[in-house]
Amino acid sequence: MRNKISTGLCCLAGSLLLAACGGDSSSSALPDTATNTNxxxxxxxxxxxxxxxTSYPFGAADRTLMPEDLKAVGYVEEEYxxxxxxxxxxxxAPGAAVVRTPDVPYTTRVLIRRPADGKKFSGNVVVEILNASNLFDLNIAWGLSGKHFVNNGDVWVGITSKPVTAETxxxxxxQRYASLSWANPLPLSDSRNCPDTAISTIIAGDSSRTTENGLFWDMYSQVGAWLKSNEKSNPLRKEAGFTVERLYxxxxxxxxxxxxxxxxxxxxxxxxxxxxxxxxxxLVAVAGGAFAGISAINxxxxxxxxxxPRRQFKDVGVPIIHVMSQSDYLIGIGSRRPDxxxxVDRFRHYEMAGAGHATPGELYSAAAPADxxxxGRAVPPMACNEGPRSRFPSEIxxxxxxxxxxxxxxxxxxxPSAPPIQVVDGKPxxxxxxxxxxxLRSPFVDVPTSTWNGSSTGASFCFIAGHEIPFTSARLGQLYSSKGDYVNKVVDNAxxxxxxxxxxxxxxxQLIKEAASFNFPSP
Structure with missing residues (x-):
């Protein structure tokens, strides 16, 4: 049964409701429920x-391909x-969505990684829509920036986002996940419940008439509202020593x-x-234009x-950073727009020179292969025909x-603004x-020791995994007079x-340290 937020009971922090229900805040507040039913x-x-x-969260930090000890860095992990x-x-039409089928019951799961001590909390909560493209939950934001979140004191939240991953x-x-439910409110006999062949989804065959992908949108809003609330079930509530100030x-x-x-x-x-x-x-990453540029509303x-125009962002009212990788920027070139x-229209568009889309890091932080x-899912390959997935550290x-x-x-x-990757006649x-x-530049492309490719050949998502072609000793010798010369150029660039x-x-x-340990060829 749903609870209604009342200004006399609890309130959302940050931009949604006044802190402490009526205290000073420069943020806008919800109207009093006595006069507003919405x-x-x-x-x-x-x-x-x-x-x-024997019963632990799928993708738990200590059960990944490269396990993490969150307790050692002052963090805890909880599943809800x-x-x-x-x-x-x-x-x-462009503009806000309209309701087709109201009030459909659901249950999804949420994974939270937070400081054990609320005094070390930055006030930032990153809410990641867990990626479903491999048919199981991938926590890519944590895989990329988990160390950054810990160093900053940020909270990371991952939400299961599709029926197929709930089934996983x-x-x-x-037993643990028995309660999860994304049931389609429309019976199979309803003409609006389209046949399997007409279901709109980015990964063919991952959806069913018995479930509904479009339940996710209100889930995402309601999880965000819960995280900003003072509900007793919320581990980030004020009484637990946390003050949520910003939800990203x-x-x-x-x-x-x-x-x-x-x-x-x-x-x-x-x-x-x-x-x-x-x-x-x-922060909208590696999706746009013709590359995963938008999802069907149902x-x-x-x-x-x-x-x-719905394929582009305009006058959203809150800041948006949009970024593409070298694997996908050409396919998604339609996502480009001026900064x-x-x-009302704060926006940045970036394209990461050298970076691959499907990184090894997303698999290091994913559930262990045995899990x-x-x-019942396939373990994605770490290597393609050209060699290992690109090691380019897009996390920087x-x-x-x-x-x-x-x-x-x-x-x-x-x-700061950055120019896009240069394209002439449809080619980089x-x-x-x-x-x-x-x-976006880095020492990897400005002080290079390799050629970085955004695409590879092979199984699964190799076409967006990318690979590296290290320079020969002769080429390195042409570029740099010595290892010290190379390191100094990395230092200056960084x-x-x-x-x-x-x-x-x-x-x-870290990049300077790696440059200093680079196995530069002897003269």
């Missing part, structure tokens, strides 16, 4: 769910089951396409219904056409984007070493990028 429906929450040797009622929407959880542990939405690849739909169809609906946005900013309608500092197999760009996004929201300090412009010109706010100081030190 209050946020709070989900009911079960958890944290007990963890034992979130239940409520979600609308299924239609989206016939049930296969993995039928994140989606990567297919989940980035989810954010296009959420931001353009549901975000304005929430602002209209509640008087303020639930999410204070968004599974029986097609997403907007490539030329539709803006206009308050993936226990759930994401860490800087998180830092800059936070400065934008907190202090109004706009992020490359330098003498085969690396692309333009885009320091400039820190000054331009394209690299964090911590990552700069």
């Amino acid at each position: 209050v946020i429906a709070m989900p009911s929450v079960t958890g944290p769910v007990a963890v034992t040797a 089951f979130v239940s409520g009622k979600a609308n299924v929407y239609d989206w016939p 959880l049930k296969r993995f542990n039928p 939405g994140f989606g990567y690849s297919q989940s980035g396409g989810y954010l296009y739909t959420y931001i353009n169809a549901i975000h304005p609906l929430d602002v209209k219904r509640y008087g303020a946005p639930i999410y204070d900013a968004y 599974q029986c309608v097609q997403p907007p056409a490539l030329t539709d 803006s500092d206009v308050p 993936i197999q226990a759930a 760009h994401f860490n800087a984007m998180w830092q800059n996004l936070d400065q934008w929201v907190q202090r109004g300090v706009a992020p 412009v490359t330098d003498a070493y085969g690396n692309v010109v333009g885009g 320091h400039k990028l820190v000054g331009d706010r394209f690299l964090t100081p911590r990552d700069s030190l």
Whole structure:
């Protein structure tokens, strides 16, 4: 049963409701429920769910391909089951979505990694739409920037975002995940419940008539509202020693396409219904244009056409950073638009020179192969025909984007702009070493020791995994007079990028350390 937020009972922090229900705040508040019936429906929450040797969260930090000890860094991990009622929407024209089927019961799962001590909490909560493209939950934001979140004191939240991954959880542990439900409210006999062949989804065959992908949108709003609330079930409530000040939405690849739909169809609906946005900013990653550029609002309608204005962000009202990789920027070139500092249209577009889309890091932080197999899913390959997935550390760009996004929201300090990767006649412009010109820069392309490719050949997602072609000793000798010369150039490049706010100081030190240990050939 849904609870209604009442100004006399609890309130959302940050931009949604006044802190302490009536205290001073420069943020906008929800109208008093006595005069407004459009209050946020709070989900009911079960958890944290007990963890034992035989029953633990799928994708738990200490059960990944490269296990992490969160306790050692002062963090805890908790899993919750979130239940409520979600609308299924239609989206016939640009603007807010409209309700097709109201109040559909659901239960999904949420994984939270947070400081054990609320005094070390930054006030930032990153809410990741867990990626479903491999048919199991991938926590890519944590895989990329988990160390950055820990160093900053941020909370990370991952939400299961699709029926197919909920089914994976049930296969993995039928007892633990028995309550998960994404049931389609339309009976099979209803003509609006389209045949399997007409279901709109980015991964063919991952959806069913018995479930409904379009339940996700209200789930995402309600989980955000819960995290900003003072509900007893919320581990981030004030009574637990936390003050949530900023909620940042994140989606990567297919989940980035989810954010296009959420931001353009549901975000304005929430602002209209509640008087303020639930999410204070968004980082939309490696999705746009013809590459996972938007998701269908429900599974029986097609997403907007490539030329539709809903495929672009405009006047959203909160800051958006949008980023593409070298694997996908050409396919997604339609996502390009000018940067803006206009308050209602704060926007940055970046393209990461050298970076691959499907990284090894996303698999290091994913559920261990044995758990993936226990759930009946295939373990994605770490290598393609050309060799291992590209080791390009795209996290250096994401860490800087998180830092800059936070400065934008907190202090109004706009992020730096960067030119896109140069394209002529539909093809990238490359330098003498085969690396692309333009885009977000790094020592890997400005002081190179390899050629970085965004695409490879082979199984699964190799076409967006990318690979590295190391330079020969002869080429390295032509570029650098000595190892010291190479290291000095990395130092100069890294320091400039820190000054331009394209690299964090911590990552700069790490890159210099790696350069110093590079196996440079002897003269």
